[in-house]
Amino acid sequence: MNSILKEGYLGTLHDSVKLVLDVVSIFSEILKVLNEAVVALMWHSITLEREDLEKFKALKVVVRIGTGIDNIDVKAATDLALKVVVRIGTGIDNIDVKAATDLGIAVCNTPGDCVEEVADTTMSLVLNMYRKTFWLAKAVSEGKKVSGVEQVRELASGSTRIRDDTLGIIGLGRVGTAVALRAKAFGFKICFFDPHLPEGVDKSLGIERCYNLDDMLFKADCLTLHCPLTDETRHMINDMTIKQMRPGAFIVNTSRGGLIQESALGEALKSGHIKAAALDVHEHEPFDPLTMGNFFYASFIYMYIYIYICICMYIYIYIHTYI
Numbered sequence: 001m002n003s004i005l006k007e008g009y010l011g012t013l014h015d016s017v018k019l020v021l022d023v024v025s026i027f028s029e030i031l032k033v034l035n036e037a038v039v040a041l042m043w044h045s046i047t048l049e050r051e052d053l054e055k056f057k058a059l060k061v062v063v064r065i066g067t068g069i070d071n072i073d074v075k076a077a078t079d080l081a082l083k084v085v086v087r088i089g090t091g092i093d094n095i096d097v098k099a100a101t102d103l104g105i106a107v108c109n110t111p112g113d114c115v116e117e118v119a120d121t122t123m124s125l126v127l128n129m130y131r132k133t134f135w136l137a138k139a140v141s142e143g144k145k146v147s148g149v150e151q152v153r154e155l156a157s158g159s160t161r162i163r164d165d166t167l168g169i170i171g172l173g174r175v176g177t178a179v180a181l182r183a184k185a186f187g188f189k190i191c192f193f194d195p196h197l198p199e200g201v202d203k204s205l206g207i208e209r210c211y212n213l214d215d216m217l218f219k220a221d222c223l224t225l226h227c228p229l230t231d232e233t234r235h236m237i238n239d240m241t242i243k244q245m246r247p248g249a250f251i252v253n254t255s256r257g258g259l260i261q262e263s264a265l266g267e268a269l270k271s272g273h274i275k276a277a278a279l280d281v282h283e284h285e286p287f288d289p290l291t292m293g294n295f296f297y298a299s300f301i302y303m304y305i306y307i308y309i310c311i312c313m314y315i316y317i318y319i320h321t322y323i
Contacts, residue, residue, distance in 0.1 A: 083105060086109070087108070092109050093229045121254055131159050139155050167224065168217065213236070225255045237261065251265065251274055258283045262284075279297050
């Protein structure tokens with residue numbers, strides 16, 4: 001086990017539910033907690049290997065919190081007590097679902113969690129880029145004087161009006177739809193690309209459907225990504241697809257870091273072909289932040305309001321289903 005853990009409790013959902021957090025503690029306490037636990041909530045930076053699962057024989061459910069590296073070697077669970085792996089969040093690309101299925105281990109996600117928070121965060125990032133709020137606030141906090149027309153013009157240069165610009169959305173699921181409805185209220189024209197949706201969705205929402213990615217990229221003044229990470233979607237925003245976007249376009253990603261080839265995005269930001277970008281997720285840990293003045297990164301800020309309510313609800317359901 002690659003992390004120092006500390007015991008905690010998750011309400012009164014189950015006598016054997018223990019909350020395991022990635023904080024400093026005494027190793028003997030860690031062993032005591034996990035030896036007694038039926039359910040463990042693990043932050044994504046914690047790894048459970050076969051030897052850990054062999055020690056913690058009562059452990060039947062592992063709940064994975066956060067996005068990042070794999071947190072459990074599912075193949076190591078052969079002949080052990082583990083019955084369920086729960087991913088708090090929508091994506092399960094970081095869990096070996098096939099291996100789990102072969103071993104009779106259920107893999108569950110929480111597809112409805114944080115929809116409103118992710119949509120709100122997406123619009124916050126979009127607004128920051130259009131109105132340069134982040135950069136203006138940063139300049140003022142660093143002591144930059146904004147007391148005259150020239151100073152305002154210098155700092156606000158590049159800010160632009162939202163109304164009648166086109167927001168392109170890749171993936172019109174729960175979050176993508178919530179973003180579309182918010183963006184319409186701000187005056188955006190909306191187009192989307194999602195090959196998995198039935199006909200008529202565009203008409204019901206009053207937005208434009210693009211039947212191939214190239215068309216949507218060409219139309220979008222601002223691009224937001226809201227799709228799962230699969231072999232098909234990995235690095236879908238890359239050097240070639242970025243070149244198909246309008247010069248001066250914006251990019252926002254609050255979905256999965258691997259959707260964007262970050263090296264290609266960095267080059268496009270340097271050249272100015274992409275005017276600005278905002279990421280709430282990234283592909284690799286630790287993240288090496290881009291240092292350009294037209295980029296900013298917000299680390300999973302959407303999850304902190306809702307996640308604990310979500311955890312309680314789903315853990316309750318899964319415990320009563322599988323234990």
